[in-house]
Amino acid sequence: MANEIVSVEPDSSLKTWGWISYILHLVVAVGAVLPGAQASVALLLIALVIDLVKRDDAAGSWQASHFSWRIRSVLWAGVAYVLTAWLWLLxxxxxWLAWALISLWFLYRIVKGMVRMNAGRSMEPSNVL
Incomplete structure (x- = not known):
């Protein structure tokens, strides 16, 4: 009994990493939407690195779509923030309105992904944006 090996199913481990990433994304998303609650960009980068590193481990599973979903969410939001940055200057x-809409869109995507992962459902191809 003392030498008993406990194995964790890959699905379980991936789901744990997925939840960690979703929670980090959620903290950042809520911080972007609520004034004065700015979360660190470091949290977003940590979550993005987790997703990039673990994405290959999830290949072929229903969870692979969640890793891609989070990565695309960050990249699209980042592009949108960069493209609308000039509005702040002029x-x-x-x-403010552009960035508020981008932040709400990002929060929506994170919550939608969390709900679907909690239900054990993948992010369907029709859910790209």
């Missing part, structure tokens, strides 16, 4: 209100 016009304060449009810049």
């Amino acid at each position: 016009f304060l209100l449009p810049g």
Whole structure:
């Protein structure tokens, strides 16, 4: 009994990493939406690295779509923030509105992914954006 080996199924481990990543993304997303609750970009980068590293481990499983979903969410939001940054320089209100909409979109994607992962469902190809 003392030498008993406990194995963890890959699905279980991937789901744990997925939850860690989703929670980090959620903290960042909520911080982006609530004034004064700015979360560190470091949390977002940690979550992104987790997703990039673990994505190959999830290949072929229903969870692979969640890793890709989170990676695409970060990349699309990052591109949108960069493309709308000029609005802050020229016009304060449009810049704020653009970034608020991007932040809400990012929060929506993270919550949607969490709900689907909790239900054991993949992110379908029709859910790309």
